[in-house]
Amino acid sequence: MVDHERWSDEQSTTTVSVDGHDLEVAYHEAGPDESEEPPVVFVHGIPTWSYLWRDIVPAVAEDRRTIALDMVGYGNSAMSDDFDRSIRAQEELLEVLLEDFAIDRIALVAHDIGGGVALRFAAHNPERVDRLVLSNAVCYDSWPVEFVSTLGLPSTAELEREELEGRLESAFVEGAYGEADPEFVAGMKAPWLTDEGHVSLVRDAVATNTNHTTEIDYGAITAETLLLWGEDDVMQPYAYAERLAEEIAETELAPLSAAYHWVPEDRSDAYADRLREFLTGAEV
Template sequence: MVGLDADHEAWTAAQSATTAVVDGRELDVAYYEAGREHGGPPVVFLHGIPTWSYLWRAVAPAVAEERHVIAPDFPGYGNSQRTDDFDRSVRAQTSVLADLLAEEGYEHVDLVAHDIGGGVALRYAAARPQHVRKLVLSNAACFDSWPVEYVNSLGVPGVVEGWDDEEFDAELDFLFAEGAYGDADPAFVAGMKAPWEREGGRTALARAAVATNTNDTTGIDYAAITAETLCLWGGDDVLQPVSNAERLADAVAGDATVEPLSEAYHWVIHDRTEAYRERLAAFLAA
């Protein structure tokens, strides 16, 4: 199991590979897994855009000390398949999640999700309420709250591909370094940037951005979600403000709690790692 301070290369080395079928197409999926020996329902960590499972590097290994954890890279992200010929939408990524979990035959799961991973978790929990026990949402895409204008701009044909290396590096720093609260951890920034800096990364980022579709969350039957829900939110986020968490808590059928973490923007898992980890562990153990 990788340590809580693993760099992106160590995280990649710790990943395994499998496949998921979406729209009749088999796609390669990289994932981090630990704690299988604990048995019981797994805790599945879902990232958003433009991150990958490395987002959970300081959280998932800690949870794995007590629970079985799985953190996939959605197709189009991280170390999963990134060819230019498949759907990367929240709808499609929900199918990826469903296929991965069905393959293992898990009867119940707990979902922990950030950004558009939250949209995936919400769609899955609404469609399969009997299978999701606990649901943790962090600055999640929901209702009509997304995509944000900047992400939309990345999907305009030719924009990302048109940047030179210096411009591309500056844009990624804007996303990850300047988007953090206070001084960004260099390991976090380097890890988030790494997949997009590889060959084909610019096109992959553009395809991920253009696949963002508000309809994937406006059509969710939120009242069908019966899981106990914790909205563990970056309290200072302007992209997905706390008011969205409060709206979510009112909309779901299960017991729901909103807990904003101060001094945290959109990257709440990075900005308030220790507080996030402690509150998550308490919620999962209750």
């Protein structure tokens, strides 16, 4: 069994209601249930899924309960062609999921458009977020980038499967620092290489709406925040991390050199160590 298939096998599913639609959501859960600390929730971006956190979750789960979700329209969650996948809708998904799990307070770790979801949730529910970690996150008017906009064109739905796969592979290879791990690339591509996944990817890209981050009151975020940012990213440049640090009160900038956009993959060991240090308040 290949690595991403093993991750999928370890996932559980539940059904949540988002905008009046009952949607199946897949999530990967690990770590001790009895921990007194808030669970750590991981949110991915586009065009990734919870497998993005494959090397980070095991390290954090040594001490804490972890939940890495597949947003609706992504990974192994619902992909039907009848619901909104915008970050506004994904924020609602996160709210409903936490209510269903009876979780009052969390630490929130997010990447790319998952960062937009996390920023909205933290601004709208400041009492529920204990700590916030953002990595190369969309914010303000930093998105969508050209690659994602192209995915949302109607012509993308008509691509031959091989051409779609080639475009995705290029994005994951070129967006990595150094030589991309073939297991990572294969895992990131896998959800999109079915008829349903192909169409869902187009719908996910169409749903990117910059208004959903330009309207955030960033000053309303009270969580202790770590901006664990790939310093060499061109899709979500480090300058946006610096801008966030000016608006969010309790913020620490933590640039990771030799890391592009897929920073949890590029610098997985350094990322996991710095994340655990921030979550525990002590060196690991």
